[in-house]
Amino acid sequence: LGQLTAQEQKEVQAMASSYPEIRQEIEAIEIALEKYAMKNAVKPTIGLQDRIFERIGLTATASHPKAKVIPLNAELKVNYQSKIRGLRLALVACIALLVVSVAALYSAHSDLGNARDQIASLSLDREKFTSTVNYMKANNSDLNKLVAMSDSPDWKKIKLAGQKNPNDNMVVYWHPAGKHVMINTTKMDLPANDRTHQYQLWALVHGKPVDLGVFDVNPDTAHILVNMKEIGVVQAFAVTLERRGGSPTPTMEQMMAMGGV
Structure with a gap:
């Protein structure tokens, strides 16, 4: 592809994207060229490295500080793991809140049911009490009337x-x-x-x-x-x-x- 113009390279790449056969053929050519270059590579002469370093003012034995390699995705990975932990904690908190809410709702429902039962019981007791009072009032009135009737010569x-x-x-x-x-x-x-x-x-x-x-x-x-x-x-x-x-x-x-x- 290096021997083609920019327009020709685009056309070849477009055809390779559209036709798998062409892409495979290009890959085969590239592999063959790479093998040919490796097979016919010329080994540099002894002392070539020293002469090149002398030209640029360096020595072959000079130590070169190694650059510290920092993975580009290290910080992203840390941030991702931190977010995952945060989401897990939030999920646990939501589940705990849901459990507490359900328990509170059940307790409130139970308390409401007990309160209704107590109200119904109190209402029934009040009705019984009212009935008893009315019965006693009626009986008391009848007793007073019975005493008056027994003492009266008209009855x-x-x-x-x-x-x-x-x-x-x-x-x-x-x-x-x-x-x-x-x-x-x-x-x-x-x-x-x-x-x-x-x-x-x-x-x-x-x-x-x-x-x-x-x-x-x-x-x-x-x-x-x-x-x-x-x-x-x-x-x-x-x-x-x-x-x-x-x-x-x-x-x-x-x-x-x-x-x-």
Whole structure:
């Protein structure tokens, strides 16, 4: 290529880049020329080196300081390794921060769940407390009213005796002038009714039964006294067990208790 012009060298290099066969041929020629030059090289005569050094004012034995060779990529390598270490430390710090964040989030979620459970428990306790207070207030009011009724001559206390079972009994309070009728749940010894049946209170007026309403026998009744329908004239009270909601006429076979005024 040294025998070609600059333009010709560019054209040959372009063809060598485009055609691998040409590039291989050029490389083969260069290798052959190098081998030829090595084979036919002329060994310099003895003393030629000394004569050349004398010409330039130096001696063959003069010591020449060796230049300190510093790898060009040494500093780049150090900087690269330093950056790698920095990135590793940053990655470790990020992972540690992520672990701490996840742990804190889990702890916060757990604490939030516990707080919700405590709030729900407190709310339930408050409802129970409110229910208990209301129950006590109602019972206290009923107790005060029961005491007043027992001391008042205007109220009549009628005991109803069991018809099927002598142990079945209950108490009815009746105010003739005010036509008020009340039953005392604490003075009621009747079998507990199921969900499909209820007890029904009757008033016998001139031999005919008059409906005074239905009630349930429940040991957890919130009120001691239960208001029934009003009536002014009564010869006797009776209780039957009927289908839930009551019956227009009493089922005599289910007569549970009865008491005259």
